[in-house]
Amino acid sequence: MRGQPTDTEDPEEIRRELLYLRKGRGYTGKRLAACRALRQVLGGLDLPEAVLRERLVFAICSLRDPDADVLLAVYALGEEVAGESRLQLRRDAYGKAHGIGREAVADRDTKAVDRLLVQLITGWYPKSPLPLRVPESHNAIVIASIHTRTIVENRRHVETRRWIRFMATFDGAEYVAIASPNAEPAYAGDGVRVQVVPVENGYVHRFWFPEPLNRGGLYTLESRIESDPNDDRWLTEDSMAFHEPTRSARFEVVFKGERPDIVWQFSGLTDVERPGRPSADRVLQADKNDAVRVTFHDQHGGLWCGVAWRSAL
Incomplete structure (x- = not known):
């Protein structure tokens, strides 16, 4: 919107960072450090990386299947893809296990990111930094x-x-x-x-x-x-x-x-x-x-x- 000030905590910025976090080796503490908006919505810039990682995992696991499984895979947070250093390889591994192709996996994990964004903004997940009680x-x-x-x-x-x-x-x-x-x-x-x-x-x-x-x-x-x-x-x-x-x-x-x-x-x-x-x-x-x-x-x-x-x- 014309004249609207930019804000690094805008949901669109959080979404961009969630998409970025899938790339390369997936989730790492170093990559999370570059995601300022995501760190803020997870509880604050001054929290230890281990706490932020735990909250992100809880938010992902609060989603319905298959969203949780596919996000754990693409973020390299799941055991079955541990060590895979490329996003495409993690998608291939997930697709092989679930009988779908790489493009279908990409479509599934991108849509899952949108639903993860809802969880993060609303705080509807265990160990959320603040139980907002949205109802x-x-x-x-x-x-x-x-x-x-x-x-x-x-x-x-x-x-x-x-x-x-x-x-x-x-x-x-x-x-x-x-x-x-x-x-x-x-x-x-x-x-x-x-x-x-x-x-x-x-x-x-x-x-x-x-x-x-x-x-x-x-x-x-x-x-x-x-x-x-x-x-x-x-x-x-x-x-x-x-x-x-x-x-x-x-x-x-x-x-x-x-x-x-x-x-x-x-x-x-x-x-x-x-x-x-x-x-x-x-x-x-x-x-x-x-x-x-x-x-x-x-x-x-x-x-x-x-x-x-x-x-x-």
């Missing part, structure tokens, strides 16, 4: 990534743009509902129709897609909220409550004109607790463009996270 999601979706970019000028809101990348966990949903204090976004994405439903203290936006959602399908919503000329209040916070399981949430705030005296991040707070108080380990420093950025992982349960700032009166 509690109101929309039957898991948000893979949210990127929010807000511009503040002389303490007042100018514009907020938000990109939401999500995965459907069930077939057939016709729309996704998102609550907002604003009447409607300026843009919702190509082919997406927005229905605005007034509710107490805000609105519910129903984003209707051209076709019903497909399980494992990836979708993007984009919105732009411009300043209200009748609102002269100072903006002191950019945050969200995460009612839907969300794997990655990135906040970016650009300050123009007058700069705040202190900016900090917060997460895991209730509505009445937010934005908390700044502490040394939560203070954010602006870059040369007067922008601050912070990324949170695995948000859920209706708790708030985001960025807050204060200026001396």
